[in-house]
Amino acid sequence: MHNSTTIDVDNASGEEAPEPPSIRHWVCAALSEQQSAAEISVRIVSTVESAELNQHYRGKKGPTNVLSFPADIPDFVESTLLGDIVICAAIVRQEANEQHKTLDAHWAHMLVHGTLHLLGYDHVEENEAEAMEALETTILTGLNFPPPYSALKEEIERP
Numbered sequence: 133m134h135n136s137t138t139i140d141v142d143n144a145s146g147e148e149a150p151e152p153p154s155i156r157h158w159v160c161a162a163l164s165e166q167q168s169a170a171e172i173s174v175r176i177v178s179t180v181e182s183a184e185l186n187q188h189y190r191g192k193k194g195p196t197n198v199l200s201f202p203a204d205i206p207d208f209v210e211s212t213l214l215g216d217i218v219i220c221a222a223i224v225r226q227e228a229n230e231q232h233k234t235l236d237a238h239w240a241h242m243l244v245h246g247t248l249h250l251l252g253y254d255h256v257e258e259n260e261a262e263a264m265e266a267l268e269t270t271i272l273t274g275l276n277f278p279p280p281y282s283a284l285k286e287e288i289e290r291p
Contacts, residue, residue, distance in 0.1 A: 136169035136212065143176040147221035150239050158240040159217075160269050162247035165287045169212040172250065174219065174243070182220035197223045200249035217246035233280075237272070241280040244271050 139159050141152040149155075155174055163170055177185070182195035189199065202215040228238035248264060255261035269279045275280055 137163065137167075138171045138212075140173045141172070143174070143221075144181070145176045145178045145221040145224075147176070147178070149221050150236060154236070155239075155243060158243040158275065159247050161240075161275055162244040162251070164271070166251055167214070169272055171211075171213045172247070173216045175216060176219055176221050179220055179222050180215075182218065182223065185218055187268045195220050195223050197227060198246040200246045202252075203249050214247075214250040217243065217250065219243065219246065233278075237277040237280070240275055240277055241268065244268055 139156045139162060141155050143149050159172060159174065179195040180282075182199070183193070185199055186192050186194065186196045189201075190196075197220060199218040200215065201218070203211070203213040205211045205213060221241075224238055224242055225235060227233075228235045229240065233241075245268060248267060253260070253264045253267070255264045265281055269281065272278075272280050
């Protein structure tokens with residue numbers, strides 16, 4: 133982890149989640165060379181809290197796997213605060229099962245994905261999605277996890 137990187141982890145879900153050192157390691161892998169100093173909070177939530185946040189901030193019903201809340205700090209204020217990542221333990225577990233991934237591989241993917249959103253990456257436009265997916269794949273394979281999208285693409289392409 134970078135010397136000037138702080139990653140706070142709060143498991144408010146009441147469910148099992150990876151240990152904070154693993155979470156910090158995966159978030160730092162996403163920060164890599166792009167950010168030399170950062171402050172990030174990772175909050176692990178229940179499906180109820182995830183659904184409330186998803187509805188309030190995105191106008192979407194139901195829980196979701198990961199939400200990112202970039203810090204809104206004026207350019208003239210010097211700060212390393214990047215923002216918050218909210219991740220739903222139950223949804224991550226459910227998706228890992230559905231996608232035939234190990235739990236750690238999917239947790240790492242969701243944390244990398246959330247961190248990249250804090251760094252300004254997005255996947256609204258197809259070219260943005262391709263760039264973000266390629267970066268996620270590079271980071272995750274660098275952590276010795278399989279490419280995160282290969283199982284999904286195979287599922288989609290099946291007749």
